Amino acid sequence: MNKREKFLLYFVVLFVIIPGGISFFIKIVSYFMVGLEEGMSGFALPFINYLFIAMGFVFLFVWAYLRGHFEDIEKPAHDMLERNAMYDEIEERGGKTQI
Amino acid sequence: MERFSTFALISGLFFFFFGTFWQAVAPSLSLRNIPVKSIEELADNVLPEFYKLADDYPVEFKRYFGEPSKASFAEALNVGKAQYIAEACWHCHSQYIRPVSNEELRFGKVSYPSEYANVMQLPQLLGTRRVGPDLIREAGRHSNDWHVAHFKNPPNVVPDSVMPSYAWFFDKNGRPNKKGLAIVAYMQWLGSWAQEPVYQLDARK
Amino acid sequence: MVTRGKKGVVSFSLVYAHLVSALVFLGIVLLAGLLYSLQFLGKYPFPGVEFLSPGRVRMLHTNGAVYGFITNGYVAGLYWAVPRLTGYKVLNEKYLGWFMFWALQAAVLATAVGLLGGYAQAIEWGETPIFVDPFVLVYLLLALFQFTVPIYQYGKERPLYASSWYIISGLIWIPMVYIMGNYIPQFFIPGVAGAAITGTWIHDAVGLYVTPLGWGLMYFFVPVILKKPIWSHGLSLLGFWGLAFFYPMQGVHHYLWSPIPMYAQYAAVFSTLVLELAVVTVIINFFMTMRGNGDALKKSVPLRWMMIGIVNYGITCLQCSIQVLLTTQKAIHFTDWVVGHAHLIMFGTFGFWILGILSYLWPKVTGRRLYSSSLDEWAFWLIMIGMETMWVDLLAGGLVQGFTWWGLNPWMDSVRFSAPLWFVRTVTGIMIFVGFILYLYNFYMTAKKENIPSAQPQEA
Numbered sequence: 001m002n003k004r005e006k007f008l009l010y011f012v013v014l015f016v017i018i019p020g021g022i023s024f025f026i027k028i029v030s031y032f033m034v035g036l037e038e039g040m041s042g043f044a045l046p047f048i049n050y051l052f053i054a055m056g057f058v059f060l061f062v063w064a065y066l067r068g069h070f071e072d073i074e075k076p077a078h079d080m081l082e083r084n085a086m087y088d089e090i091e092e093r094g095g096k097t098q099i
Numbered sequence: 100m101e102r103f104s105t106f107a108l109i110s111g112l113f114f115f116f117f118g119t120f121w122q123a124v125a126p127s128l129s130l131r132n133i134p135v136k137s138i139e140e141l142a143d144n145v146l147p148e149f150y151k152l153a154d155d156y157p158v159e160f161k162r163y164f165g166e167p168s169k170a171s172f173a174e175a176l177n178v179g180k181a182q183y184i185a186e187a188c189w190h191c192h193s194q195y196i197r198p199v200s201n202e203e204l205r206f207g208k209v210s211y212p213s214e215y216a217n218v219m220q221l222p223q224l225l226g227t228r229r230v231g232p233d234l235i236r237e238a239g240r241h242s243n244d245w246h247v248a249h250f251k252n253p254p255n256v257v258p259d260s261v262m263p264s265y266a267w268f269f270d271k272n273g274r275p276n277k278k279g280l281a282i283v284a285y286m287q288w289l290g291s292w293a294q295e296p297v298y299q300l301d302a303r304k
Numbered sequence: 305m306v307t308r309g310k311k312g313v314v315s316f317s318l319v320y321a322h323l324v325s326a327l328v329f330l331g332i333v334l335l336a337g338l339l340y341s342l343q344f345l346g347k348y349p350f351p352g353v354e355f356l357s358p359g360r361v362r363m364l365h366t367n368g369a370v371y372g373f374i375t376n377g378y379v380a381g382l383y384w385a386v387p388r389l390t391g392y393k394v395l396n397e398k399y400l401g402w403f404m405f406w407a408l409q410a411a412v413l414a415t416a417v418g419l420l421g422g423y424a425q426a427i428e429w430g431e432t433p434i435f436v437d438p439f440v441l442v443y444l445l446l447a448l449f450q451f452t453v454p455i456y457q458y459g460k461e462r463p464l465y466a467s468s469w470y471i472i473s474g475l476i477w478i479p480m481v482y483i484m485g486n487y488i489p490q491f492f493i494p495g496v497a498g499a500a501i502t503g504t505w506i507h508d509a510v511g512l513y514v515t516p517l518g519w520g521l522m523y524f525f526v527p528v529i530l531k532k533p534i535w536s537h538g539l540s541l542l543g544f545w546g547l548a549f550f551y552p553m554q555g556v557h558h559y560l561w562s563p564i565p566m567y568a569q570y571a572a573v574f575s576t577l578v579l580e581l582a583v584v585t586v587i588i589n590f591f592m593t594m595r596g597n598g599d600a601l602k603k604s605v606p607l608r609w610m611m612i613g614i615v616n617y618g619i620t621c622l623q624c625s626i627q628v629l630l631t632t633q634k635a636i637h638f639t640d641w642v643v644g645h646a647h648l649i650m651f652g653t654f655g656f657w658i659l660g661i662l663s664y665l666w667p668k669v670t671g672r673r674l675y676s677s678s679l680d681e682w683a684f685w686l687i688m689i690g691m692e693t694m695w696v697d698l699l700a701g702g703l704v705q706g707f708t709w710w711g712l713n714p715w716m717d718s719v720r721f722s723a724p725l726w727f728v729r730t731v732t733g734i735m736i737f738v739g740f741i742l743y744l745y746n747f748y749m750t751a752k753k754e755n756i757p758s759a760q761p762q763e764a
Contacts, residue, residue: 031567052114057548059111066104069463073541076465077533084388084528087313091668135494185422187359187431197561199634200710212563215495222426222489223498227506227558229638229705230344232715254346259720261344263359266352 136217141288142173148287149175152243152280159270163277172284179285180219182278186265193226194235194289207236208293231262238291246283247275313387315397320669321405322380323662327744329372329412330655334740336365338733344726355420363419363431369650370429371440372412374514377658379408381521382451382471384665389467389524392454404446411439427502429509430486437486444479451475466540470520473548477512481505496563503564503572504555510649511551518654519543519586522610525661526590529607530600535592539585546582550575560633569630576628583621590614605680609660612688616652620645635710640722641702648695651736659687659743666747675749679742686739694732701725 001009064070145167153160153167164171183189195210196202203209214235215223241249248255251269253262268279275283342348343358350356383401387393394401411432418424418433425434432440452475455468485505489498527534534540556564556572594601594611601608623645627636636642667674674680701722708718 054549056111056114057545059107059114061111061545063104063107063111064464066107069459070538070541071463073538074533074536076463077527077537079462080389080465080467080524081527081531081533083391085531087388091314184426185360185424186357187363187424187426189426190359190362193638195559195562197634197637199561200706201712202709204712205709205715210563212496212565215499215563218494220498221491221494223495223502224426225499225502225559225562227428227638228642229709230719257716259716259723261346261719263343263348263357264352265357267354 133213133216138173138177138218139169141217141219142169142176144291145169145172146238146284146287146291148239148243149284152283155243156275156280159274159276160280163280175281175284176219176288178277178281179283179288180224182268182282183224183285184222188234189224189226190228191230191262192232192234193229194224194233195226196233196235202233206233207290210235214292231260234286234289236290236294238287238289238294241286243283243287246286247279250275250279250282313391313393314384315394315401316669318397318401318405319380319383319665322376322383323665323669325405325409326373326376326380326658326662327747329368329376331740331744332416333365333368333373334733334737336361336368338730338737340365341726341730341733345723345730354422360420360422360424363424364416366429367415367419367431368412369655370509370514371408371415371432374650374654374658375408375412377661378514378517378521379404379447380665381525381658381661382517384661385467385521385524386451386454386471389465390454390458392457395450395453400446400450404443404450407439407443407446411436411443414439425486425490427486427489428506430482430505432486434486434490437482441479441482444475444482448475448479465523466534466537466544467520467523469541469544470516470523473544474513474516474520477508477516481508481512485509499559499562500556500564500568502555503558506558507555508551511554514650514654516544516547518657521661522590522614522657525664526593526607526610529604529610529664530593530597532593532597535589535595539589543582543586543589546579546585550579550582554579557628560628560630560637573628573630577625580621580625583618587614587618605677605684606660606664608684609656609663613653613656613660616648616656616691620649620653623648635706636702637706638709639702639705640698640725641706644695644698644702647698648691652691652695656688656691662747666750670751672750672753675746675753679746683739683743683746686742687736690732690735690739694729694736697725697728697732701729 149172150167153164160167164175196206196208198209215225245256249257249262250265251273252264253260265279265282268275268282270276339349339356340358340362348358383394414436415432418436419431423433423435424431425437430437452472455464455472458464459468481504484501485508489502489505493501523534523540554572554575556568557576560569560573562569590611591614601611626632627641627645663674663680704721704725705718708721709715
């Protein structure tokens with residue numbers, strides 16, 4: 001990483017990612033606060049629920065990552081084609097069920 | 100690593116189902132302070148058009164609803180809403196006024212949330228398409244006779260109308276049956292809470 | 305790798321049965337749509353007949369499309385794709401498979417009878433009568449087990465392919481959103497909060513069921529027909545997880561400018577715009593896969609159906625990001641614009657994919673060669689041109705109606721000005737129907753004609 005890239009990295013982190021993250025966090029907190037207000041909660045809660053569902057996906061993503069689903073990311077695409085070609089061959093040899 | 104991945108799988112599924120469960124329970128918990136009007140509360144104010152309906156079609160009205168009263172008005176509203184749903188009126192008529200596109204000028208007061216907090220909006224009938232006009236400010240806009248003639252054959256009243264005729268709202272003699280009376284009552288009720296009275300016929304109350 | 309003896313892993317008869325009923329329901333659905341469009345010309349053939357009231361026929365058109373045509377078509381595709389993706393048979397073919405098949409047909413027929421009989425439920429895309437809902441739900445749960453068990457068996461040991469991810473998530477999502485959308489606004493939450501949930505269901509029925517399963521099948525069939533792996537499997541996973549994260553928020557965009565609080569509407573608009581990112585990755589992926597294989601489009605009609613569907617998907621999603629803006633909504637909400645949008649996504653995209661899957665699988669499951677490739681071409685071009693023309697026509701109609709209303713013209717002006725556009729719509733509907741008849745005849749003859757057993761099934 002040369003000097004220019006380093007400068008760019010610090011610049012982006014300082015002026016884009018950190019302010020963005022902070023304001024996003026504030027927004028999220030105020031969103032939850034709206035959910036606690038009288039009268040508004042009926043509308044905010046269904047959407048907070050969806051955040052729970054999204055949380056579910058975060059964990060499923062972590063699970064998939066830990067189980068190595070993304071280690072060799074292009075492999076499944078090739079595997080699938082090979083397997084399919086194998087079944088085509090089997091069926092052409094007459095292994096198929098009759099209708 | 101293996102243990103943590105199991106943990107992640109279980110938490111993922113947990114949040115997934117918890118989110119769905121919460122989806123069902125939370126809104127009803129949080130809405131407990133917002134009163135949802137029952138049909139009796141809605142029918143508390145029997146509309147003048149309903150009395151007028153009893154005058155206009157005395158035989159039919161007596162046969163299907165008896166005397167105009169709170170109970171019979173509630174029944175008419177229920178039957179009318181059922182017809183509104185069964186005929187899928189809500190596919191061509193919306194039930195909300197937007198604050199844009201001059202809709203205030205065309206239809207009247209912009210819709211507000213509390214007017215939907217009642218059992219007549221269960222399920223909600225806001226609608227997503229308008230072939231015909233919006234109906235949430237329909238009360239008192241047309242007379243009962245107009246509605247009856249319109250349901251019988253819309254193009255007779257509104258030239259070039261594409262609304263189908265609802266012949267089964269009428270009996271053999273061409274008089275409105277229970278469904279017909281009820282749907283007219285329902286039309287006259289929609290928006291009656293938000294509209295300046297067009298004419299007063301309340302003397303008999 | 306697991307193989308079950310010499311036999312293949314796919315149950316041909318189940319695939320065949322689902323394909324046949326998808327075709328039958330498509331016919332019914334197209335006919336219903338055509339009938340309904342005649343009402344707008346004042347030429348409805350059954351005026352005053354209660355059971356064929358245009359309003360009820362319209363519900364038959366939409367619900368038949370989702371539950372009859374698309375579900376049957378997708379399940380046929382799943383019975384083919386899932387075993388071949390994983391090397392395991394589905395959970396149970398002989399009992400569960402056939403029970404599910406008949407249960408689905410019974411549920412769709414009960415829905416049709418219920419809708420025409422006046423027992424509809426006022427939930428868009430869920431007009432299935434309340435007494436049919438539990439059976440649909442049971443069906444969806446059975447389908448979940450039927451298809452995810454082999455994927456799970458495979459995924460225990462090896463990384464999953466993008467198709468499997470899409471299929472699992474679509475099948476898990478749909479029972480959940482079905483319960484939410486069909487019961488909560490119906491029995492528990494009235495009015496505006498109910499509208500927020502209904503909007504979520506309207507969107508989820510298309511976005512969390514039809515879309516993921518459709519993409520799952522496309523990620524399988526397009527590479528298989530091209531005999532070439534997808535351009536970037538990593539990008540396809542990015543598209544999948546993007547869909548998973550951003551989809552659940554956006555239902556309220558069906559009720560913009562309504563009494564639902566504005567912050568929910570803003571959230572819906574925003575997440576809809578973000579989702580375009582996921583959509584673009586998917587479309588780039590398929591076009592890069594097609595790169596250098598343009599010839600295949602000339603030779604293979606199934607591939608052409610699929611690719612034109614993907615193009616239509618791109619158009620619809622681009623259109624979606626435009627029409628979801630609050631400014632655009634002022635003019636086009638409530639108009640035919642939205643109807644055009646819905647037709648392009650439900651038939652122009654997912655319907656075309658199913659027609660593509662059907663024309664790819666049919667010669668294989670029947671073991672015959674295609675009856676006539678010129679009929680196939682005619683059907684393709686008629687339906688395709690009909691569909692695109694209908695879309696453009698409805699967009700134009702939407703603008704006419706929206707601005708007539710905005711300009712405070714008398715209401716009937718919007719109807720009168722739309723009349724020629726509605727006429728064109730009926731004409732395009734007839735084009736699609738004629739195309740469908742040719743398609744049906746072609747595949748009927750393919751199945752019936754016995755003299756040409758195909759040693760080499762027709763492929764790209």
